[in-house]
Amino acid sequence: MKWVKRIAIVLAVLLIVPIATLLVLGQRKGAGLAQTSVEINAAPDQVWAWLDDNGKLKQWISWMVDAKDADPAKPHGIGSKRIWTMKDENNGGMLMEIAGTYSEYAPPSRLTLQIADKEGMFHGESSYRLVDLGGGRTRVEVKLRAHYTEWFANLMEPVITPAAEKKLAMDVGHLKRLVEAKAELR
Amino acid sequence: MKPPAWAQLVLWAVAGENQAEFVAGDLHEEFLLLCAERGPSAGSRWYARQVLRSAATLVGLRFRSGEAAHLAAAALIAVAMPLVLLDRLWSFVYSHIPLKDGLERAPGFWAANVVCVCACAAICGSLAHTQARAAGVAAAAAVGAACALWCSAATEPWLYAGLVILAAPASSMAVFAWRGSR
Numbered sequence: 543m544k545w546v547k548r549i550a551i552v553l554a555v556l557l558i559v560p561i562a563t564l565l566v567l568g569q570r571k572g573a574g575l576a577q578t579s580v581e582i583n584a585a586p587d588q589v590w591a592w593l594d595d596n597g598k599l600k601q602w603i604s605w606m607v608d609a610k611d612a613d614p615a616k617p618h619g620i621g622s623k624r625i626w627t628m629k630d631e632n633n634g635g636m637l638m639e640i641a642g643t644y645s646e647y648a649p650p651s652r653l654t655l656q657i658a659d660k661e662g663m664f665h666g667e668s669s670y671r672l673v674d675l676g677g678g679r680t681r682v683e684v685k686l687r688a689h690y691t692e693w694f695a696n697l698m699e700p701v702i703t704p705a706a707e708k709k710l711a712m713d714v715g716h717l718k719r720l721v722e723a724k725a726e727l728r
Numbered sequence: 729m730k731p732p733a734w735a736q737l738v739l740w741a742v743a744g745e746n747q748a749e750f751v752a753g754d755l756h757e758e759f760l761l762l763c764a765e766r767g768p769s770a771g772s773r774w775y776a777r778q779v780l781r782s783a784a785t786l787v788g789l790r791f792r793s794g795e796a797a798h799l800a801a802a803a804l805i806a807v808a809m810p811l812v813l814l815d816r817l818w819s820f821v822y823s824h825i826p827l828k829d830g831l832e833r834a835p836g837f838w839a840a841n842v843v844c845v846c847a848c849a850a851i852c853g854s855l856a857h858t859q860a861r862a863a864g865v866a867a868a869a870a871v872g873a874a875c876a877l878w879c880s881a882a883t884e885p886w887l888y889a890g891l892v893i894l895a896a897p898a899s900s901m902a903v904f905a906w907r908g909s910r
Contacts, residue, residue: 549851556847560840605828631831632822632881640826657826664826688826695824702824709829 567700574666574690574699576707579683580714584725586672586680590650592721593670594618602717604709605629607637619647624655642668663695664688678725684714729763731756731775740863742783744790748860751786755779795864803868804875806852807845807896811876814841819881831883838888845873845892846899853900854907862904866897 567573582589592598596609605628612623626640642655651672658665666688673681686706690696739755740748755778763771791797818837822829849869856862873896877889 549854552847552851556844603827604830626827628828630823630828632819632829638828659826663824666826668826686826690824694820698821698824701821705822705829705834706825706827708834709825709827713827 561697564697564700568697570700572703574703575685575687576703576710577683577685578707578711578714579681580718581675581679581681582718582721583679584721585678586650586674588725589672589680589682589717589721592717593653593672594649596624599626602720603713604716605631612641618644620644662691664690682714682717684710686710729760729768729771731759732772735772735776735779737863738783739779739786740860741867742779742790742864743786744793744795744860744864747786747789751782790864799861799864799868800871802852802865803872806848806872807869808872808876810844810848811841811873811892812879814844815876815880815882831881833882838885842888842891842895845896849873849896849900850903853903856900856904859904862901865904866900869896869900870894872896 592602596611599609600606603626606626607629608625608627610625611618612625616622618624622644624642624644626642628638628640630636630638639660640657641660642657644654645656645667646652646654646669651674652670654667654669656665657668666686669685671683671685673683675681688703688706690699690702695702736752739752743751755775758778759771759775762774814837818833822831822833849866852865852869853862856865870893873892877884877892
């Protein structure tokens with residue numbers, strides 16, 4: 543009986559401590575916000591092309607298999623929509639569509655999209671800010687704020703957000719390499 | 729004169745309570761004779777060879793007696809299932825990343841898996857009442873961990889995989905030994 547109690551305590555600790563930690567961390571100020579920045583040796587308009595062009599987006603955002611405008615006739619601008627298709631190997635290779643609606647569009651410095659996945663798992667905002675540092679250099683600041691609709695995903699937010707931030711930094715690093723390689727060729 | 733400890737442990741793990749004592753007794757007699765005739769190293773080599781050659785047959789006998797089936801079920805429930813569930817949990821977490829991420833997990837996730845496997849295997853070890861059963865539980869825990877790793881969706885580093893496969897039986901045996909010493 544003593545050992546059954548001990549085992550029950552170990553199992554309870556294994557469950558209760560992580561859940562309590564996640565609940566506390568979920569209340570922090572920057573919950574759901576992933577952000578990163580990088581300095582690129584290229585002019586803002588050169589960098590902007592990589593954010594604005596659907597074909598180029600696929601080259602630096604890993605696991606993105608398609609990017610298109612919801613209405614090809616309508617040019618990019620506030621209110622227009624963009625559809626991203628991501629391949630999710632963590633979900634058996636399922637394709638997942640994320641719809642983004644422009645809420646800010648000021649080339650070549652600001653771009654903000656209100657994003658939401660079609661399954662209704664999350665919605666949020668993805669924003670890019672290009673700061674001209676002069677001398678053909680640009681600082682790219684990326685922010686991604688997400689709200690999770692499922693209670694379990696919401697509970698796991700303190701684990702999801704750092705992983706999302708790591709992925710964001712990796713993608714932006716990839717963008718820097720691509721832009722600088724193209725800029726050198728010119 | 730003692731046979732190699734690892735071979736004895738393997739024998740206890742594969743033979744089970746019903747067979748281990750008889751088989752170990754017979755092997756030990758032969759081992760002592762060989763040591764006297766050809767020396768301890770030749771005796772040890774012979775002992776290890778005999779254990780490895782008879783392992784499959786002994787496991788088969790153990791399954792037929794029903795004992796191994798219980799151990800396999802215990803290992804699956806106690807070690808493989810938590811690992812598989814954790815893998816599914818991390819996949820769920822990663823599939824919620826807005827712009828998606830790869831199959832590589834953060835070190836913290838691997839550490840959580842190792843802690844969980846050790847705790848579950850230790851619980852199994854604490855429930856074993858005999859050395860043979862403890863060795864069987866430890867072996868089953870290692871097999872359960874290996875199966876769970878094989879089923880995993882993630883790309884596991886070799887270091888992590890090796891650690892899990894070793895940590896599961898080690899923690900099971902450690903708790904059994906600790907409990908026995910008290």
